[in-house]
Amino acid sequence: VRIAVFASGSGSNFTAIEQACREGELQAEIVHVITDKPDAYVIERAKQAEIPVTVLRPKAFESKAAHEHAVIDILQAAETEWIILAGYMRLIGPNLLSAYPSRIINIHPSLLPSFPGKDAIGQAIEHGVKVTGVTVHLVDAGMDTGPILAQEAVRVIEGDAEGTAEVIHKVEHVLYKETLKMLFEK
Numbered sequence: 001v002r003i004a005v006f007a008s009g010s011g012s013n014f015t016a017i018e019q020a021c022r023e024g025e026l027q028a029e030i031v032h033v034i035t036d037k038p039d040a041y042v043i044e045r046a047k048q049a050e051i052p053v054t055v056l057r058p059k060a061f062e063s064k065a066a067h068e069h070a071v072i073d074i075l076q077a078a079e080t081e082w083i084i085l086a087g088y089m090r091l092i093g094p095n096l097l098s099a100y101p102s103r104i105i106n107i108h109p110s111l112l113p114s115f116p117g118k119d120a121i122g123q124a125i126e127h128g129v130k131v132t133g134v135t136v137h138l139v140d141a142g143m144d145t146g147p148i149l150a151q152e153a154v155r156v157i158e159g160d161a162e163g164t165a166e167v168i169h170k171v172e173h174v175l176y177k178e179t180l181k182m183l184f185e186k
């Protein structure tokens with residue numbers, strides 16, 4: 001299975017998936033990494049893993065559609081079959097959605113539909129929930145709204161936001177590869 005990973009930040013989920021592919025745990029190959037942020041650390045990670053990476057800054061394009069078409073051109077040249085969002089901080093628009101129908105997956109650090117959008121971990125702690133977690137879902141036109149594929153609960157560690165976030169990220173790294181494995185083996 002040929003996959004592209006989209007990320008805007010650190011890319012720890014990229015690394016977890018890349019490692020699972022390299023070790024044969026996941027029958028997939030990351031053929032390209034796409035980022036919208038020229039300073040995203042995922043760029044270093046992709047280079048180290050010797051995976052082609054392209055930075056496409058939306059501002060460099062005249063419209064969201066033009067940006068999406070540039071992304072689609074890269075994906076098609078790399079014969080990408082699935083798009084894996086891993087901390088990609090942009091809404092996926094209609095062009096990408098129709099180019100990859102039911103083939104775009106996202107991971108979100110909360111039990112959706114609670115706490116969609118930015119800083120889901122902070123939102124959950126602020127709200128005072130005792131249990132939060134991780135969701136892997138199919139992407140639709142909404143923000144973190146598509147059909148849920150997998151979820152795992154994480155207990156909030158009282159008074160320790162950093163520790164809670166750390167547990168959530170560890171759960172993400174396992175749940176993402178396991179969910180992809182299930183999808184790709186179908």
Ligand code: GRF
Nearest residue numbers: 010011012013087107108109
């Ligand atoms: C993760 O918490 C993911 O759920 C969210 O963005 C974060 C990305 O982290 N969508 P990383 O860049 O993979 O380390």
